[in-house]
Amino acid sequence: MTQTQRSKRFELLAKRDINKETYVEPWPEAGLIVADSPYDPQPSLSITAGTVVEMDGVAQADFDALDRFIVSHALDLAVADEAMAIPSQEYARMLADINVPREAIARLIAGCTPAKLTDIMRHLNVLEMMMGLTKMRIRRQPANQAHVTNWREHPALLAADAAEAALRGFAEVETTVRVARFAPLNALAILVGAQTGRGGVLTQCSVEEALGLRLAMKGLTSYAETLSVYGTERTFVDGDDTPWSKAFLASAYASRGVKIRFTSGTGSEALMGRAEKKSMLYLEARCLLVVKGAGSQGVQNGSISCIALPEALPGGVRAVLAENLLAAMLGLEVAAGNDALASHSSIRKTAKLMLQFIPGADFIFSGYSAIPKRDNLFGGGNFDAEDFDDYNTLQRDMQIDGGVQPISEDEALNIRQMAARAIQAVYRELDLPPITDEEVEAATVAHSSDDMPERDIVPDLEAADAFMASDRDFVAVIQALQVSGFADVADNILEMGRQRIAADYLQPSAIFDADFKVRSAINDANDYTGPGSGYRPAGQRWAAMQGIPQAKSPEGFVQPHSGAPLSRLVEIGPASKGLQKEVLLAVGPAFGRGLTTTIGGLAHEDVLKAILSGIAGEGMIARILRVYHSSDCAAIGYVGARLSGSGIGIGLQSRGTAVIHQKDLAPLNNLELFPQSPSLTLATYEAIGRNAARYALGLATVPVAVKIDNGARLRLIVKTALLHRRETDEVDPDKRPQALRFDWEPDL
Amino acid sequence: MSDYPLREKAADALLTHSGRPLCEVSGEALAAGKLRGADLRVHADTLRQQAGIASDGGYPQLAANLLRAAELTNVPNEEMLKIYESLRPERASYDELQRLADYLERNYSAKENAAFIREAAAVYRERNLLRR
Numbered sequence: 001m002t003q004t005q006r007s008k009r010f011e012l013l014a015k016r017d018i019n020k021e022t023y024v025e026p027w028p029e030a031g032l033i034v035a036d037s038p039y040d041p042q043p044s045l046s047i048t049a050g051t052v053v054e055m056d057g058v059a060q061a062d063f064d065a066l067d068r069f070i071v072s073h074a075l076d077l078a079v080a081d082e083a084m085a086i087p088s089q090e091y092a093r094m095l096a097d098i099n100v101p102r103e104a105i106a107r108l109i110a111g112c113t114p115a116k117l118t119d120i121m122r123h124l125n126v127l128e129m130m131m132g133l134t135k136m137r138i139r140r141q142p143a144n145q146a147h148v149t150n151w152r153e154h155p156a157l158l159a160a161d162a163a164e165a166a167l168r169g170f171a172e173v174e175t176t177v178r179v180a181r182f183a184p185l186n187a188l189a190i191l192v193g194a195q196t197g198r199g200g201v202l203t204q205c206s207v208e209e210a211l212g213l214r215l216a217m218k219g220l221t222s223y224a225e226t227l228s229v230y231g232t233e234r235t236f237v238d239g240d241d242t243p244w245s246k247a248f249l250a251s252a253y254a255s256r257g258v259k260i261r262f263t264s265g266t267g268s269e270a271l272m273g274r275a276e277k278k279s280m281l282y283l284e285a286r287c288l289l290v291v292k293g294a295g296s297q298g299v300q301n302g303s304i305s306c307i308a309l310p311e312a313l314p315g316g317v318r319a320v321l322a323e324n325l326l327a328a329m330l331g332l333e334v335a336a337g338n339d340a341l342a343s344h345s346s347i348r349k350t351a352k353l354m355l356q357f358i359p360g361a362d363f364i365f366s367g368y369s370a371i372p373k374r375d376n377l378f379g380g381g382n383f384d385a386e387d388f389d390d391y392n393t394l395q396r397d398m399q400i401d402g403g404v405q406p407i408s409e410d411e412a413l414n415i416r417q418m419a420a421r422a423i424q425a426v427y428r429e430l431d432l433p434p435i436t437d438e439e440v441e442a443a444t445v446a447h448s449s450d451d452m453p454e455r456d457i458v459p460d461l462e463a464a465d466a467f468m469a470s471d472r473d474f475v476a477v478i479q480a481l482q483v484s485g486f487a488d489v490a491d492n493i494l495e496m497g498r499q500r501i502a503a504d505y506l507q508p509s510a511i512f513d514a515d516f517k518v519r520s521a522i523n524d525a526n527d528y529t530g531p532g533s534g535y536r537p538a539g540q541r542w543a544a545m546q547g548i549p550q551a552k553s554p555e556g557f558v559q560p561h562s563g564a565p566l567s568r569l570v571e572i573g574p575a576s577k578g579l580q581k582e583v584l585l586a587v588g589p590a591f592g593r594g595l596t597t598t599i600g601g602l603a604h605e606d607v608l609k610a611i612l613s614g615i616a617g618e619g620m621i622a623r624i625l626r627v628y629h630s631s632d633c634a635a636i637g638y639v640g641a642r643l644s645g646s647g648i649g650i651g652l653q654s655r656g657t658a659v660i661h662q663k664d665l666a667p668l669n670n671l672e673l674f675p676q677s678p679s680l681t682l683a684t685y686e687a688i689g690r691n692a693a694r695y696a697l698g699l700a701t702v703p704v705a706v707k708i709d710n711g712a713r714l715r716l717i718v719k720t721a722l723l724h725r726r727e728t729d730e731v732d733p734d735k736r737p738q739a740l741r742f743d744w745e746p747d748l
Numbered sequence: 749m750s751d752y753p754l755r756e757k758a759a760d761a762l763l764t765h766s767g768r769p770l771c772e773v774s775g776e777a778l779a780a781g782k783l784r785g786a787d788l789r790v791h792a793d794t795l796r797q798q799a800g801i802a803s804d805g806g807y808p809q810l811a812a813n814l815l816r817a818a819e820l821t822n823v824p825n826e827e828m829l830k831i832y833e834s835l836r837p838e839r840a841s842y843d844e845l846q847r848l849a850d851y852l853e854r855n856y857s858a859k860e861n862a863a864f865i866r867e868a869a870a871v872y873r874e875r876n877l878l879r880r
Contacts, residue, residue, distance in 0.1 A: 065875045210829055217825045237837045244868035245835035252828050254817030257790035295813025473785045482779050497788035498773055501764050502755035503798050508807055518753045522805050
């Protein structure tokens with residue numbers, strides 16, 4: 001084909017969002033392959049006298065640091081021989097089989113090598129993986145995590161957004177920094193904000209490892225998740241850690257009563273140029289065994305910040321689900337990704353989300369951007385604050401608990417203002433640079449940083465340094481809240497302190513529920529074993545998910561169409577068969593009585609006048625009758641046609657739908673049908689009258705042109721159904737059609 | 749496992765890191781300036797109890813982590829940060845890691861951590877991850 005011609009369709013397709021993406025063909029040698037690299041090892045394991053002497057084709061002497069860590073800390077050697085002997089396909093079938101419980105699979109998976117884990121995934125399609133994730137997820141009830149940042153790093157806005165996120169139901173709120181020195185103040189703002197929104201929301205500030213630990217020691221954060229691990233030794237070292245240093249960090253956090261999860265995810269090794277020709281999924285399996293061996297209760301994976309790389313490759317989205325599933329199989333809490341920008345296309349990003357949303361994950365997002373994209377300092381915002389209503393609707397559509405719930409505008413404004421005032425009070429009591437009332441008010445109503453006044457960051461940074469250097473910690477924060485009238489927020493932060501002492505939330509997949517009670521894989525273990533088991537939203541939770549503020553009561557749809565009955569339209573007795581040339585206009589049972597305007601808002605009286613004017617304009621006589629035995633448009637029109645002296649009738653429902661009928665046609669046939677009543681104008685109704693008259697006169701007639709609006713049904717189907725129901729309420733099956741007198745003469 | 753969550757089922761027996769009963773961690777005490785950071789920290793025994801719960805629940809690696817954590821509750825913040833730094837790649841010599849392990853074992857009875865660091869030292873030596 002020569003390129004002198006361009007297809008208009010291909011030209012249009014080229015401009016679609018999906019074609020803003022980058023796609024690349026696989027290149028195993030560079031690690032640009034999501035799964036099944038020809039260089040991936042075959043699964044194998046040899047144990048001699050309790051020591052692993054060979055794993056996945058590598059002899060003990062050649063083990064790298066990761067292999068050594070995995071064999072000494074991750075693999076359950078007691079079950080390994082049994083586990084490795086079972087064919088990979090058999091595991092795949094167990095994962096998809098509701099009759100095999102989670103515990104039975106988990107026991108065996110504990111003895112599987114990285115190559116074995118990868119090989120199992122080879123046999124599963126995404127639907128089977130979703131079944132697997134539904135069953136293997138360790139906590140019964142799914143939850144969600146929010147990202148709260150803003151490019152101004154404004155404390156009042158951080159607090160307000162954290163409070164709103166908490167109220168919306170996010171179980172964890174994560175912030176980070178643009179300028180690293182801001183870390184203590186950002187952590188403080190979301191701590192105060194989140195505990196204002198709902199007591200028990202876990203908060204963290206993603207920063208360099210040592211700084212993160214300092215924040216936790218000060219009680220400014222209650223969890224940490226950016227303990228990154230990598231699937232090759234060189235990448236690990238480039239990340240400035242080893243499995244042992246990361247594991248020590250995990251213990252250090254736990255020693256201060258702080259929850260942690262590690263971070264891994266496909267693509268990082270290829271991005272850092274050290275994939276060693278291995279597939280992304282195989283390297284992720286190695287990561288996950290390091291995570292498990294280090295004693296982390298969980299992991300955030302699902303490619304995270306590298307997501308666009310697997311999505312550029314064939315099978316990338318499937319591989320990301322596979323890594324989520326592998327983590328769950330290993331007994332790890334999974335924060336499943338969906339955070340960084342993965343696609344320009346709404347269709348593609350939503351389709352990808354469904355792979356975690358439908359089966360449910362411990363955290364469906366490892367950061368739903370509860371702020372607009374441009375305020376997201378994680379490079380995130382695949383779903384953001386502007387998608388809140390979409391996301392709530394997805395939950396409502398599928399009866400799937402996505403971990404959040406709708407809130408009203410008033411609730412949002414109240415909680416945002418309270419949080420902004422609370423952080424204002426804390427700043428005042430701790431001698432931090434003042435937050436003005438103007439800043440509080442701006443944060444209350446703000447959507448983004450753009451809505452906030454300028455703030456001098458130099459004194460803020462100096463205050464952050466001083467706070468970090470001092471021995472002040474969250475005890476001072478609680479005292480500040482106590483003396484400034486925020487007793488509830490103070491109590492919530494104090495209770496977070498008591499929970500550190502109890503350490504229940506160090507158990508796998510722990511969150512705090514709406515009653516500030518811990519919920520983890522210990523006391524809320526996933527018990528899915530097929531239909532009728534496991535978690536599904538019901539009762540109050542399902543009611544909260546349904547209750548979007550946009551939902552209206554059914555009465556509200558009909559009420560605007562019910563006015564005073566038409567005084568000029570009077571029943572004068574049973575309708576008889578006409579003997580003259582005429583058009584008979586048959587209206588529905590509620591016309592001009594229970595209902596007085598059409599769905600398009602036209603007064604019934606005006607519609608009558610328009611049709612009658614059209615009929616009279618062709619010199620034809622009209623009669624009107626009301627049908628009682630049916631509310632169906634065709635049936636109403638058919639009665640009109642059969643009783644009409646000319647055999648031509650018009651049927652008109654109260655909502656405005658019209659038909660021109662002829663007595664010799666089958667009841668459901670017609671001469672002209674006008675189903676899109678919202679599009680009909682008075683001019684259309686007049687044209688309908690005119691055409692009916694011309695059919696009665698036997699004249700050649702051009703059908704009435706009607707605007708096609710395919711969106712009308714989408715917008716108005718609920719109202720259509722309810723107006724029709726109102727009309728049907730007036731049906732009396734035994735009552736004959738009644739003749740009507742309309743006290744009006746056309747102006748000719 | 750029957751005691752889990754401890755906050756609800758065994759609150760009376762919980763002690764803070766400083767040895768005070770949990771019930772003394774009240775808003776009034778805090779407002780009166782009677783609580784310090786150490787009164788809001790976890791006690792080693794609680795972490796050991798949680799390790800038992802994790803182990804019973806089928807999470808042996810988490811249990812091992814919590815046992816190491818229990819040993820670290822008495823290690824001061826700054827010292828903890830230094831140990832972490834030493835374990836990062838190419839920071840310490842083999843002998844320095846050995847001495848660190850001995851120190852933790854001697855001063856904090858941190859047997860698990862000591863073993864863990866000795867294991868790291870051996871691997872670091874073989875994999876060229878010691879200071880050059």
